Amino acid sequence: MSSGPISLGSGATSHTIVHEGLVMLRALVIDDEAPARAEMKYLLSQVEQVQVCGEASNVHEAVTLIKATPSDVIFLDIHMPGFSGLQLAEGLKTHPNPPAIIFVTAHSKHALAAFDVNAVDYLMKPVDVGRLEIAINKVIEKGGEADAREAEKEMRITASKGNKKFLLAPDEIAYFMAKDDYCFIHTAHDHFLSTTSLTSFENRLSDHRFFRTHRRYLVNIDWISAVESDVGSSLILTMKDDEKSKIPVSRRRIVEFKQLVGY
Numbered sequence: 001m002s003s004g005p006i007s008l009g010s011g012a013t014s015h016t017i018v019h020e021g022l023v024m025l026r027a028l029v030i031d032d033e034a035p036a037r038a039e040m041k042y043l044l045s046q047v048e049q050v051q052v053c054g055e056a057s058n059v060h061e062a063v064t065l066i067k068a069t070p071s072d073v074i075f076l077d078i079h080m081p082g083f084s085g086l087q088l089a090e091g092l093k094t095h096p097n098p099p100a101i102i103f104v105t106a107h108s109k110h111a112l113a114a115f116d117v118n119a120v121d122y123l124m125k126p127v128d129v130g131r132l133e134i135a136i137n138k139v140i141e142k143g144g145e146a147d148a149r150e151a152e153k154e155m156r157i158t159a160s161k162g163n164k165k166f167l168l169a170p171d172e173i174a175y176f177m178a179k180d181d182y183c184f185i186h187t188a189h190d191h192f193l194s195t196t197s198l199t200s201f202e203n204r205l206s207d208h209r210f211f212r213t214h215r216r217y218l219v220n221i222d223w224i225s226a227v228e229s230d231v232g233s234s235l236i237l238t239m240k241d242d243e244k245s246k247i248p249v250s251r252r253r254i255v256e257f258k259q260l261v262g263y
Helices: 034-045 059-068 085-094 111-118 129-144 146-152 198-204 251-261
Strands: 017-019 022-030 049-056 073-076 100-105 119-124 157-161 164-168 173-179 182-187 191-194 210-214 217-220 224-229 235-239 246-249
Touching: 017 085, 017 224, 022 034, 022 129, 022 191, 034 049, 034 129, 049 059, 059 085, 073 085, 085 100, 085 111, 100 129, 111 119, 111 251, 129 210, 129 224, 173 198, 198 210, 198 217, 210 246, 210 251, 217 246
Parallel strands: 022 049, 022 073, 073 100, 100 119
Antiparallel strands: 017 022, 157 164, 157 191, 173 182, 173 217, 182 191, 210 217, 224 235, 235 246
């Protein structure tokens, strides 16, 4: 695997096509194996809202393709010769109007890293067309709600510390912990207090990648650094805060959690 930055600072812009009331997504398929590319193109041909506009067999070809070809979504393998799909996704952050990323891989172990680079979804090979349609719908919803997401970025959570009030952005918050009649709000370096219920925060932050792992915990998926099995088939999450907090996933939430992060 090669190292070093991948720059996609300029290139073709994306203007999603609408045809007869349907959003039409322009897709690129990037995989080093020709049979895998052929299979993905065949599956995408079964979805009326997707048009495949190009393909590439490695990251260098993909960079040229992405710069030259307007696209709304890329279906991206992770393990490829030279640079990896994760490195390409990281490089896409410099693109002025990056396409959505859906990883398509035979390996589940990179799921958390995939969401760290803002992937919309993570599909396991062999891909089921029904699961593919779910991923495509996520891309459509993501594009259609762009204005709403911009407004959501301005959301602030009111919290207390001592006799002071603070306004916290959702992405600053690692997790919430309920205790008695309070919620403790943990950030990277500090914690705050709120009298708002955990359920209220769960509902309010439903579009901000927060997940209720347990009756007492609501976690920011982007703040998870590790997932490990615990006694009795439960899971323990290690968070990225200074304390490397350990958060349980209750047995009844495990299946939903694993589906969410591709674990």
